Amino acid sequence: MLKLIKNANVYAPQHLGNKDILIAGEKIVAIASDLSKYESDAKVWDAQGKTLTPGLIDQHMHVTGAGGKNGFASMTPEVSLSELISCGTTTVVGLLGTDGTTRNIRSLYSKVRSLEQEGVTAYMFCGYYGVDSLTITESIQSDMIFIDQMLGCKVAISDIRSSYPTALELLRKLRQIRVGGFTANKKGILHVHLGNLDTKMDILFELVEKYQFPIEYISPTHVGRTKELFDQAIAFAKIGGSIDITTGASKYTEPYKSVLYALEQGVSMDLMTFSTDGHAGLTVTDDQGNFVRDRIAPIEANLDQVVQLIQLGGIPIEEAFKLITSSPAKNLGLKHKGNTAVGSDADFCAFDNNLVLTDVFARGKQMMNNGKIIITGNFES
CATH class of the missing domain: 2.30.40.10 (Urease, subunit C, domain 1)
Structure with a gap:
């Protein structure tokens, strides 16, 4: 019709x-x-x-829920179709977080397929925080080849919850992503969670500068966690890397202000993306740092921050919307999105x-x- x-x-x-x-x-x-x-x-x-x-793209969302750092009752629920539609998200990439035990990679695949059946477009990353990547088949490479919805693999660095992977371990994951991507006609990326340790993005620069791995296949996220980390992310973008600013979870300043700062430093909007970390589990504390309650990372934050970038930051609509349309599509290799x-x-x-x-x-x-x-x-x- x-x-x-x-x-x-x-x-x-x-x-x-x-x-x-x-x-x-x-x-x-x-x-x-x-x-x-x-x-x-x-x-x-x-x-x-x-x-x-264009419909909005969120390339980092916990569609099966996440959290759990304050016990089982702090585990967040799954994302619903209505939540996505309410904020204009028509394409979403689901992934696992810290927890690769109670959150199952096959359950993630099932949720991605259910969102597809309900009417939106959904993809996923294999892996989680650990270096022992969780996969549906026997390897990252075969997941990339045989699972249409698989766009790459997630891993964590510079975080006490990570496995402290070495450069060689990351290179071996990148090799599987790339070879699987060649065969399946996908771009393939290593989606890298960044924590707040002093090592920041050092290992990613090592991959590019020492081992000469193509930078476009390395996709760091949570780059706006601290000012020092964001300054290093700007340097990464200036040598051609795409950087992902989280809108729904921890950040040193309003994400739209991070974008304005990066633009002032000469970073192209085409190399920046927003993602929400939606449905991650967040802890609310009082002024003394005492626990108050758990809350869910909002999935509407991408659109909210883009609107602020336009209305408060003075950025034209055609530039601001790149953060949640054409830029993530390019980073993910989605030519039709x-x-x-x-x-x-x-x-x-x-x-x-x-x-x-x-x-x-x-x-x-x-x-x-x-x-x-x-x-x-x-x-x-």
Whole structure:
């Protein structure tokens, strides 16, 4: 069935102006100033001049839940479809965290597949904090080859909860990711959790400078944890690396301010991404550092920070939205995501004049209409 979006102020994320968009199934098949000739054959949605962006990408989310550092009762719940749609996230990458025991890699795969069946696009990373990467098959390489949803492997460094991996151990993981990626026609990345130890990103520079491993396959996250770490991340970006700023968990300043600072230092927006760390378990303490309660890392923080970057930071819409559309798509190697173009997936977010999210399309299907979620998860009331 054909669908026709009319009268949209389109950002792809570059500004295209007022356009009509024709959708066939899950794909964009035409973009033009006037596609009214298809109206009789298509279901028409009039955007009424709303700002239309690509659907949003969150490349780091605990879709099966995480947490647990304050006991079993502090383990966070799974992500629901409605949560994703409510903040415009139409593509998500699920992963494990500290816990590779009660959180199972096959359960993660099952959750990714269930989100797909409910209407969004979902991928995953194998691995977790430990150097003993958890996989569905016998290896990272075969996961990359045989699991369509597998985009790479996660590991942790510079964190007391990590396994303190050596450069050679990381290189061997990168080799499996790359060889598996070649075979499966995927980019493949090593997604690297950064803790707050003094070693920061030193080992990642060693991989690039001493062992000459291509930097585009190394993807550090939580780079905004401290000012010192972020300064090193800026140096990493200046030699071509993509850096991921966490919006929903620990950070030394507001993420949008980190972006402004990085831009001042000469970092390209194309090499920066936002991700939420959504549904991670966070600890709330009082002024004396005493435990108060547990809370869930919010999944709406990506969009909130992009809007602040535009409204408070003065960054143009077409640049700010790169952080959650084209830049993560490039980092993940998803050529059909993050850009409104013929052949791309029909994922869209529509906003009013105040950049309030009003409508969401995922894979060609409207999921939110005028601020109301119209497609919910299978077990949501």
